[in-house]
Amino acid sequence: MNRYAPVLRALGMIIMLFALTLLPPLILSYMVDDGAQAAYDEVFALTLLCGLYLWYRYRNVRREMNVRDGFLMVVLVWTVLPAFAALPFMLQLGISHTDAYFEAMSGLTTTGATVLSGLDTLPLSINLWRHQLVWVGGMGLIVLAIAILPLLGIGGRQMFKAETPGPMKDAKLTPRIASTAKGLWGVYVGVSVLCIVAYRLTGMSWFDAVCHGFSTMGLGGFSTHDASYGYFNSPAIEAVAIVFMLIAGMNFGTLFLAVSRRSARPYLHDPEARWFIGVCVFSVLLIAIFLRVQGVYPDMGLALRHAAFNVVSIATTTGYASVDFALWPMFAPLWMLFLCSFATSAGSTGGGIKMARALLLYKQVHREIVRAMHPNAVYSVRMGGQVAPQGILFAVLAFGFMYMVSIVSLTLLMVFTGLDVVTAFTAIVASVNNTGPGLGEVGPSTTFAVLEDFQTWVCIFAMLLGRLEIFTLLVVLTPAFWRR
Amino acid sequence: MNRYAPVLRALGMIIMLFALTLLPPLILSYMVDDGAQAAYDEVFALTLLCGLYLWYRYRNVRREMNVRDGFLMVVLVWTVLPAFAALPFMLQLGISHTDAYFEAMSGLTTTGATVLSGLDTLPLSINLWRHQLVWVGGMGLIVLAIAILPLLGIGGRQMFKAETPGPMKDAKLTPRIASTAKGLWGVYVGVSVLCIVAYRLTGMSWFDAVCHGFSTMGLGGFSTHDASYGYFNSPAIEAVAIVFMLIAGMNFGTLFLAVSRRSARPYLHDPEARWFIGVCVFSVLLIAIFLRVQGVYPDMGLALRHAAFNVVSIATTTGYASVDFALWPMFAPLWMLFLCSFATSAGSTGGGIKMARALLLYKQVHREIVRAMHPNAVYSVRMGGQVAPQGILFAVLAFGFMYMVSIVSLTLLMVFTGLDVVTAFTAIVASVNNTGPGLGEVGPSTTFAVLEDFQTWVCIFAMLLGRLEIFTLLVVLTPAFWRR
Ligand SMILES: [K+]
Numbered sequence: 010m011n012r013y014a015p016v017l018r019a020l021g022m023i024i025m026l027f028a029l030t031l032l033p034p035l036i037l038s039y040m041v042d043d044g045a046q047a048a049y050d051e052v053f054a055l056t057l058l059c060g061l062y063l064w065y066r067y068r069n070v071r072r073e074m075n076v077r078d079g080f081l082m083v084v085l086v087w088t089v090l091p092a093f094a095a096l097p098f099m100l101q102l103g104i105s106h107t108d109a110y111f112e113a114m115s116g117l118t119t120t121g122a123t124v125l126s127g128l129d130t131l132p133l134s135i136n137l138w139r140h141q142l143v144w145v146g147g148m149g150l151i152v153l154a155i156a157i158l159p160l161l162g163i164g165g166r167q168m169f170k171a172e173t174p175g176p177m178k179d180a181k182l183t184p185r186i187a188s189t190a191k192g193l194w195g196v197y198v199g200v201s202v203l204c205i206v207a208y209r210l211t212g213m214s215w216f217d218a219v220c221h222g223f224s225t226m227g228l229g230g231f232s233t234h235d236a237s238y239g240y241f242n243s244p245a246i247e248a249v250a251i252v253f254m255l256i257a258g259m260n261f262g263t264l265f266l267a268v269s270r271r272s273a274r275p276y277l278h279d280p281e282a283r284w285f286i287g288v289c290v291f292s293v294l295l296i297a298i299f300l301r302v303q304g305v306y307p308d309m310g311l312a313l314r315h316a317a318f319n320v321v322s323i324a325t326t327t328g329y330a331s332v333d334f335a336l337w338p339m340f341a342p343l344w345m346l347f348l349c350s351f352a353t354s355a356g357s358t359g360g361g362i363k364m365a366r367a368l369l370l371y372k373q374v375h376r377e378i379v380r381a382m383h384p385n386a387v388y389s390v391r392m393g394g395q396v397a398p399q400g401i402l403f404a405v406l407a408f409g410f411m412y413m414v415s416i417v418s419l420t421l422l423m424v425f426t427g428l429d430v431v432t433a434f435t436a437i438v439a440s441v442n443n444t445g446p447g448l449g450e451v452g453p454s455t456t457f458a459v460l461e462d463f464q465t466w467v468c469i470f471a472m473l474l475g476r477l478e479i480f481t482l483l484v485v486l487t488p489a490f491w492r493r
Numbered sequence: 494m495n496r497y498a499p500v501l502r503a504l505g506m507i508i509m510l511f512a513l514t515l516l517p518p519l520i521l522s523y524m525v526d527d528g529a530q531a532a533y534d535e536v537f538a539l540t541l542l543c544g545l546y547l548w549y550r551y552r553n554v555r556r557e558m559n560v561r562d563g564f565l566m567v568v569l570v571w572t573v574l575p576a577f578a579a580l581p582f583m584l585q586l587g588i589s590h591t592d593a594y595f596e597a598m599s600g601l602t603t604t605g606a607t608v609l610s611g612l613d614t615l616p617l618s619i620n621l622w623r624h625q626l627v628w629v630g631g632m633g634l635i636v637l638a639i640a641i642l643p644l645l646g647i648g649g650r651q652m653f654k655a656e657t658p659g660p661m662k663d664a665k666l667t668p669r670i671a672s673t674a675k676g677l678w679g680v681y682v683g684v685s686v687l688c689i690v691a692y693r694l695t696g697m698s699w700f701d702a703v704c705h706g707f708s709t710m711g712l713g714g715f716s717t718h719d720a721s722y723g724y725f726n727s728p729a730i731e732a733v734a735i736v737f738m739l740i741a742g743m744n745f746g747t748l749f750l751a752v753s754r755r756s757a758r759p760y761l762h763d764p765e766a767r768w769f770i771g772v773c774v775f776s777v778l779l780i781a782i783f784l785r786v787q788g789v790y791p792d793m794g795l796a797l798r799h800a801a802f803n804v805v806s807i808a809t810t811t812g813y814a815s816v817d818f819a820l821w822p823m824f825a826p827l828w829m830l831f832l833c834s835f836a837t838s839a840g841s842t843g844g845g846i847k848m849a850r851a852l853l854l855y856k857q858v859h860r861e862i863v864r865a866m867h868p869n870a871v872y873s874v875r876m877g878g879q880v881a882p883q884g885i886l887f888a889v890l891a892f893g894f895m896y897m898v899s900i901v902s903l904t905l906l907m908v909f910t911g912l913d914v915v916t917a918f919t920a921i922v923a924s925v926n927n928t929g930p931g932l933g934e935v936g937p938s939t940t941f942a943v944l945e946d947f948q949t950w951v952c953i954f955a956m957l958l959g960r961l962e963i964f965t966l967l968v969v970l971t972p973a974f975w976r977r
């Protein structure tokens with residue numbers, strides 16, 4: 010029996026489920042007759058059959074998946090699904106397989122960087138497909154972060170336990186993946202509907218509302234317009250976006266508790282949420298004042314409006330832009346990229362190292378300073394009133410280190426291929442943090458289409474690395490993983 | 494009694510000793526009548542009197558220094574001595590106190606970044622003073638790294654014990670600072686003499702040989718010529734420089750053992766030395782091939798010559814340049830800056846996080862990957878055959894993290910003041926690693942004089958932070974440190 014049989018069977022089931030997500034764009038395509046019908050027919054059939062074949066071939070496997078299978082499973086899901094998802098882009102838009110895979114990976118990892126321009130004139134169903142990928146990616150992500158990675162011992166669950174105070178621990182977030190997923194997806198779907206309705210009420214068309222609702226909740230950053238939110242130029246729409254980006258940037262487990270108890274208290278007891286909101290508010294004010302002092306905007310109101318939208322967009326790793334913030338004095342966009350590396354919560358749809366790890370890293374440094382002064386003092390790192398176990402501290406420190414090593418080495422690789430430093434560095438930061446737009450040649454007013462194929466693949470790798478919390482991918486790339 | 498009395502008394506003694514180092518330039522100035530005599534007379538008298546006053550005032554203190562005093566002591570030595578050292582620059586060259594303090598700090602931290610141009614026409618004694626500062630800084634540094642920081646629990650000693658295999662542990666490197674210092678200084682002086690003679694034999698004037706011998710052994714990078722080693726344009730001189738930079742980039746404790754046993758075996762057993770040499774050889778070849786393929790040099794010989802000198806110069810954090818390597822395709826200088834952040838050994842005169850820490854960080858990441866695959870396996874980090882204690886692993890991980898945080902936050906601060914990203918980032922990297930030249934506006938063909946005063950102070954802080962291994966300075970900057 011194939012030793013990967015349990016993984017392949019599960020993968021087959023997931024591919025079949027994923028095929029179903031092709032139905033909405035397929036139906037839309039037939040409804041509006043945008044010319045993409047044939048593409049969806051073929052891709053739907055192909056995807057369904059591939060999934061069916063895998064499932065059927067290994068349907069009699071009885072062995073349960075072990076931890077090693079779990080790693081392989083996660084990596085396969087996040088590399089195989091984008092291959093299927095890329096097909097409509099290739100067939101309908103005639104772009105290269107590199108660019109199509111990039112676009113699909115960018116969607117499913119909720120990165121939201123695009124190689125496409127002329128978004129306003131794309132077939133409607135292609136735009137729906139792009140945005141829906143983000144939304145589906147966000148769903149996968151929440152389950153990955155809250156239910157699967159913890160079982161694999163990466164970040165999630167243990168970190169969670171140590172960090173989330175009282176209410177979380179005795180909550181009925183059952184550890185079984187299916188039931189956890191059901192609860193979390195419930196609130197995810199519910200908030201998405203609210204977001205779509207809010208967008209519609211503030212002036213978007215239904216189609217734009219659905220698309221942007223999807224990319225807002227997944228913190229993806231795709232838009233149906235080349236000008237992104239600059240197209241709408243509406244403070245009301247921007248306000249709606251800010252609110253829902255902030256919600257999606259916090260733990261969906263906390264949201265689940267808040268909804269089921271009809272109380273905001275879970276947020277008050279979530280240290281990640283407190284720091285996330287604090288960092289966002291501080292940064293919006295900082296950048297607004299900076300822009301006003303530098304004379305970028307004639308009055309404080311305008312500075313505040315553009316700072317609020319664009320800073321929250323980048324800090325939450327969404328990646329919308331209402332103005333070309335790459336034209337702001339360099340400190341502003343750099344600060345925003347700095348934020349996106351740590352601001353969002355674990356268990357949100359955001360990227361980066363997550364606020365929980367950032368707080369643990371800070372506390373660890375503080376402990377070392379105290380220990381230097383008082384070598385014999387006993388001092389442990391606490392989070393939400395609990396002592397963080399040594400194993401978790403090591404894991405978080407190693408994660409923080411590998412995160413930085415990844416950025417440095419991938420940036421060097423991009424520079425090696427001939428890119429300038431700013432483009433290379435920001436493309437990697439924006440990819441690893443699943444944010445989207447960088448600066449330089451890949452700024453908010455341009456696309457990743459300027460990159461050569463090899464550079465595009467480096468960005469694809471970076472998106473995947475960041476999305477799978479680095480170690481999941483590294484483990485599978487280790488030769489030892491493949492030994493019996 | 495003043496609670497800082499023991500620190501101030503010791504500081505007074507060190508200031509008096511430091512006053513004596515003003516004698517060589519003073520004597521040279523009288524010998525060659527370069528017009529700087531009056532400056533040295535005044536500064537020598539002032540320095541000696543200040544030291545004498547402090548020592549005399551607290552001479553009767555009997556209390557021994559404790560750990561906290563040790564931190565304060567180290568920080569005071571590395572901030573007060575540059576103030577005295579800056580006076581000849583101010584008095585003789587008429588530069589601002591900011592620039593003069595920068596030049597002195599750059600010398601004593603063996604950074605070797607300069608704000609001066611027209612080096613070839615400076616008074617001889619001023620050039621001697623600059624280079625001698627590097628050499629004296631290197632002496633202070635070796636003692637700091639091998640004898641003092643370990644007592645303070647920062648990196649050094651314990652790390653040392655864990656890393657250095659057999660020969661080191663039973664060596665008679667006695668823990669008492671004075672006798673350790675004597676042995677290490679012995680080899681430092683001896684190798685310096687060899688280096689000076691080698692420079693003279695390969696064609697430098699005696700004056701240039703002494704100055705460059707000083708700045709080579711301290712891995713400082715100051716030169717008496719604006720064109721640095723481009724002035725000599727001599728492969729023989731470059732070869733001498735490469736050999737002695739490599740020696741100075743390795744642990745002087747290992748050198749001490751090798752000399753006292755008349756054997757190269759200690760180097761073979763020093764894991765840091767192996768990796769350091771390996772990384773340097775690999776990088777020289779990599780960059781040489783890169784330069785040849787990119788067509789920068791017409792033949793491989795020339796590419797190899799310039800790659801060897803400039804890569805070793807930056808990797809060892811020396812900072813000499815034989816050509817303007819900032820004009821090479823960007824990957825080359827970035828790779829060199831990357832090397833300088835970790836290649837040199839603990840207990841050398843180099844900067845950066847040190848190879849010992851880099852190896853421990855790598856092993857720690859490897860352990861986390863193994864732990865993810867085999868959650869129940871017991872696996873400890875080993876260095877030179879010994880298990881590294883948890884406390885050291887935590888210290889090293891926190892150090893690696895703070896190192897990166899320092900670079901990111903200081904770069905953001907520099908960008909905030911209006912610098913472009915490349916200049917800001919490389920100025921900070923070159924300062925924190927005590928390397929010297931950056932890229933952009935502070936490249937090898939320019940000086941740090943282009944920076945505004947505030948930016949200069951940020952670089953001064955960065956040099957100090959890197960030189961005092963980050964935590965020494967952080968501890969003293971903590972409010973808790975100053976509470977009784
Ligand atoms: K995004």
Ligand SMILES: [K+]
Nearest residue numbers: 604713811928
């Ligand atoms: K240097």
